[in-house]
Amino acid sequence: KAGVTQTPRYLIKTRGQQVTLSCSPxxxxxxxxxxxxxxxxxxxxxxEYFSETQRNKGNFPGRFSGRQFxxxxxxxNVSTLELGDSALYLCASSPPLEGNEQYFGPGTRLTVT
Amino acid sequence: QKEVEQDPGPLSVPEGAIVxxxxxxxxxxxxxxxxxxxxxRKGPELLMYTYSSGNKEDGRFTAQVDKSSKYIxxxxxxxxxxxxxxxxxxxxxxxxxNTGKLIFGQGxxxxxxx
Numbered sequence: 663k664a665g666v667t668q669t670p671r672y673l674i675k676t677r678g679q680q681v682t683l684s685c686s687p688x689x690x691x692x693x694x695x696x697x698x699x700x701x702x703x704x705x706x707x708x709x710e711y712f713s714e715t716q717r718n719k720g721n722f723p724g725r726f727s728g729r730q731f732x733x734x735x736x737x738x739n740v741s742t743l744e745l746g747d748s749a750l751y752l753c754a755s756s757p758p759l760e761g762n763e764q765y766f767g768p769g770t771r772l773t774v775t
Numbered sequence: 776q777k778e779v780e781q782d783p784g785p786l787s788v789p790e791g792a793i794v795x796x797x798x799x800x801x802x803x804x805x806x807x808x809x810x811x812x813x814x815x816r817k818g819p820e821l822l823m824y825t826y827s828s829g830n831k832e833d834g835r836f837t838a839q840v841d842k843s844s845k846y847i848x849x850x851x852x853x854x855x856x857x858x859x860x861x862x863x864x865x866x867x868x869x870x871x872x873n874t875g876k877l878i879f880g881q882g883x884x885x886x887x888x889x
Binding site for chain 1 (some may be wrong): 817865
C-alpha cells in the first residue's frame with residue numbers, strides 16, 4: 663500500500679500571504695489529522711477530518727483551516743501568514759477502527775519570510 | 776505542566792547496547808499509547824502501538840505501559856547506528872471528543888555510536 667503523501671514538500675512564502683497544503687491518506691483510511699511541528703513546541707494537533715467533516719480541532723487561530731473531499735484527500739489552508747507559522751506541517755491518516763494509531767506523511771516544510 | 780513529559784536527551788549509547796526511552800503523563804484518560812521514530816527532515820514512523828496496560832514486543836523493540844504509574848517505556852535491544860533518530864511517545868484518550876488527536880512528548884534524540 664502506498665503511504666500518506668503530502669504536497670508540496672517545501673514552500674517559501676512571505677508574511678501576509680496564504681498557503682494551501684495537500685494530503686492524500688493511505689487507501690481505505692477515512693480519518694485525516696493535521697499537526698504542526700516546531701523545535702520549540704514539538705508536535706501540536708491542528709484538526710481532524712472524517713467523512714468530509716471536521717470532528718476535532720486544536721488550539722490554533724482561525725487563520726488555520728482545512729477541508730476534506732469525498733475521496734478522503736484533505737487540504738489545510740493558512741491565511742495571513744506570520745513568521746511564527748514557519749514549521750513542518752504533518753498529515754496523518756488512521757485506519758477505520760477506533761484506536762487513533764496514525765500513519766504520517768513526510769510533511770510540508772513551510773518557511774515564512 | 777505538560778500532559779506528556781519526555782526527556783529530550785540527547786542520549787548517546789554504543790552499538791549493541793540496550794536503550795530505554797520513557798515518558799510520563801498526567802491524564803488518566805489516555806488509553807492508547809504509541810511510539811514513533813523520526814529521522815531528520817522526515818515524517819514520524821509508527822514503531823509500536825499499545826492499548827491500555829501491558830507489554831508488546833516486535834523484533835528488537837519492546838513497549839511497556841504502566842497506567843497505575845502513568846509511565847510508558849520503549850526498549851531497543853542490540854541497538855544499531857541506524858536506530859539514531861528522535862523517538863516520540865504519543866497517546867490519546869477514547870472518543871468522543873478526542874478523535875484524531877494525539878498528544879506527543881517532546882521527543883528524545885538518540886545516537887548509537889559504532
